[in-house]
Amino acid sequence: MLLNEERQLLWSTTRTLDEETWFQQQITKPRVNNWLNAPLSQPRLMIPDASQPQRVLMTISNQSSGQQLLSTFDIAELLNNELRMALGPFQVSVNRATKPLLVLHPSGFSADPVLTPDMALASRHAGLPGGINLTLYAYPGAHYNWYMMSFMPVTVAMGGLLLSWLLAFSLGLVGVGIARARELTAAQLSLAESEQRYRSLFTYHPDAVFSLDSEGRFVTANASCVNITGYTQSEILDQHFTHFINADDKERVDQHFAIAIQEKITRFDLSILDRNGESHLLDVIALPISINNNVVGIYGIAQDVTISRAQQTQLRTLERSVEASVNGVLIADANLPNMPILYANKAFTTMTGYTQEDVIGHNCRFLQGSGSDPAIVAKMRRHLAEQRDVHVTLCNYRKDGTPFWNDLYISPVRDQEGRVTHFVGVQHDISKHKAYEARLAYHASHDDLTRLPNRALFEDKLLAQFTLSQQGEQRLAVLFVDLDDFKPINDNLGHAVGDRVLIEVARRLQATLGPKDTVARLGGDEFVMLLTDITEEAQIVERVECMLTTLARPYCLDGQELYLTASIGIALSQDTTLQPQMLIQQADMAMYKAKQQGRNAYEWFTEAFTDSVSERMVLRNELQEAIEREAFQLHYQPLIDQRGQLAGVEALLRWQHPSKGWISPSRFIPLAEATGQIIPISEWVLKRACLDMQALTLGGLGPVQVAVNLSPLQFNRASFLTTLRQTLLDTGLPPEQLSLELTEGILMDNTEAAIDTLQALRSMQISVSIDDFGTGFSSLSYLKLLPISTVKIDRSFIRELTHSGDDAAIVQGIISMAHHLGLRVVAEGVETEEQHLRLMSYQCDIFQGFGLAKPMPIEALKNFIASLSTDSIPYYETNE
DSSP states (O other): OEEOTTOOEEEOOOSSHHHHHHHHHHHTSHHHHHHHHSOOOSOEEEOOOTTOTTEEEEEEEETTTTEEEEEEEEHHHHHHHHOOOOOTTEEEEEEETTEEEEEEOOTTSOOOSOOOGGGOSEEEEEEETTTEEEEEEEEEOTTSOTTOGGGHHHHHHHHHHHHHHHHHHHHHHHHHHHHHHHHHHHHHHHHHHHHHHHHHHHHHOSSEEEEEETTSBEEEEOHHHHHHHOOOHHHHTTOBGGGGSOGGGHHHHHHHHHHHHTTOOEEEEEEEEOTTSOEEEEEEEEEEEEETTEEEEEEEEEEEOHHHHHHHHHHHHHHHHHHHOSSEEEEEESSSTTOOEEEEOHHHHHHHOOOHHHHBTSOGGGGOOTTSOHHHHHHHHHHHHTTOOEEEEEEEEOTTSOEEEEEEEEEEEEOTTSOEEEEEEEEEEOHHHHHHHHHHHHHHHBOTTTOOBOHHHHHHHHHHHHHHHTTSSOEEEEEEEEEETOHHHHHHHOHHHHHHHHHHHHHHHHHTOOTTOEEEEEETTEEEEEEEEEOSHHHHHHHHHHHHHHHHSOEEETTEEEOOEEEEEEEEOOTTOOOTHHHHHHHHHHHHHHHHTTSSOEEEOOHHHHHHHHHHHHHHHHHHHHHHHTOEEEEEEEEEETTSOEEEEEEEEEEEETTTEEEOHHHHHHHHHHHTTHHHHHHHHHHHHHHHHHHHHHTTSOOOOEEEEOOHHHHHSTTHHHHHHHHHHHHOOOGGGEEEEEEHHHHHHTHHHHHHHHHHHHHTTOEEEEEEETSSOOOHHHHTTSOOOEEEEOHHHHHTTTTOHHHHHHHHHHHHHHHHTTOEEEEOOOOSHHHHHHHHHTTOOEEOSTTTOOOBOHHHHHHHHHHOOSSOOOOOOTTO
């Protein structure tokens, strides 16, 4: 029995239940407790129960732990077993006080039933540790003839010797017993400690520790088994191990179990599902349990490596990723002086040409060189000193000395306590990207074809030079160069030839530049030049005349010579020039003036240009507002036939400005043609005329055919016919009530396409008239092919009809030719009765002019139609 310092039972073992009960009774006695509490370190003996004087308690104290080992034994039994010997003629009684404990007698003879101390031949006393006193008595044996009294003195002496020897032997025996007890106590304490150590190891081991019997059933399982599997201990114990593993793993685990049963250690991985279905990966070690050279089961230690294996897999993946990365990766030690490189991946060595041996243990500054920006290097070192992330782009150098652009990220790596232990650098060779950026920057500021600066770069240089010129007395000049008649080269010879001409033009212009001058291509065939350090206008004139001569030289391409000229506008900076971009605008206006003077010329900018341009800009804006508000009106001029009846009307556009009054069509129509505003205007005119004619019909004054003038832009648009059909559909006007008037120029620009459109108009039953006939360069061969119905003689021939024989002959010829081609003839500008009568004599079909009727609003037209009679035609004075 093992007791702690508080005399609490730690461990006990007995042979029988009665012994355990007796033991428990004795240690509760006060006398025994006092005996146990005595501060003695030596082993001690005690007889606690007077009714059983042979039962002895022995205690051995462990001073280091304060524990006591308590045991009991039968001293009579001990002496009886250990003191048997040849006693000769004697019997020996061992007494405690007067009570005999045992009687020793010779083998084969029984002891005398009555032995009293007064019968003893000799006696001796012995004291045992702990205060137990024994007395040994020697008696004559009953089997011996004691009547040989002559030998009695010798016999008594022999009995005394025997008792002395027995006494010495018994004391030695007790000493040996105590020594054996002490050894047993030490062994038991060691065993108990070992058991506690094992149980502590078993209980508190972080891994699952278990044992299986020889059949594979769980005998023991620690708390970690419960934590990993989710099952309680009672659910685990006595279960076969296959109950907890996947069926696919059974055969493999059986093999490992068989190996352990064969007294071999085995190790394997095992994946199991816990009670909740969550997977766990276990690293299992199986060890045989061998008792008396027989394997009775196995011990198992299973470590849950689910997380660690996942982390290892992740680390391996990261390592392979870093090695496979196209970016160079460096790891440097942050705690060593000079921060030496500890690791460099393959991409780094490929990128820089340095081997692992070249870089490991060195600072990465060997990558820097003369092209490395000191400010960026200083920024990088400052961030490293402050243990902060840094991202820089700098020029580094390979081992062979060639530079490359390095897009570098450096980040600190911190341990669990937040201390920086390493720096990780990731570098990317962006040399190609930098080169691409340079190309993009070049193309963003240069013309792709001629490689000259474009408008953006030109304006930057103009601004820089303008700023410098304001600080001194020198002036700037901007030249706007536009090639004359360049479009026919593209149209007839192709854009490839045109591009080659432009490249040569750019080369020639560059040849005329000074060291600080600039030439740029704005687009198409337009170039602009900046001349600096101008002190007098004569310098500019000399340069411009040289340019005109140079550009006029023939261009030899593929064995043929091409001739080009240019028109140049000149703008010179003044003290009043506020913005340098104004010089470009002024030179542009001057260039157009040079074009008007016959081309192959130059013109200086004057303030008068600005006034004209400003007026044109204002008119354009006001015209746009009128378009959006539909602030136009249509006036209709009647067309009278030979009988004096209404043959139709012509729709004429009018614009009454809210503050400027009526604005002449000769002012705003050419502007609308140039700006493209004519398209929405023409569409409005067509729709308004159709609606008005439909209204006349519904009012009982129709049907009346209306003639509408078409602009070249409108006629040549791909959507012209579609828009026309939709307008007729929306307004409901029958197509035969619509007549379209075209100028000769429209038909002559692209005759074949025009004929196709005219054929489509004829199929729609829309008639077509040629307006201002005789003023253009009409081709009579085309005229006979055109699907038209009417020609209108220009008013310039009618004006001098009665005074000029030539005009009269031309008019007669036109009328005769038209009639022979089956065409009707309309005479415009009839202002006098004499003109009217002369035209009637020439068999002209229809007459139009102020002498017959002025253009009028729709309401006035209604009255005019109502006043017409078959007997009289009203005439109006031409000055009204």
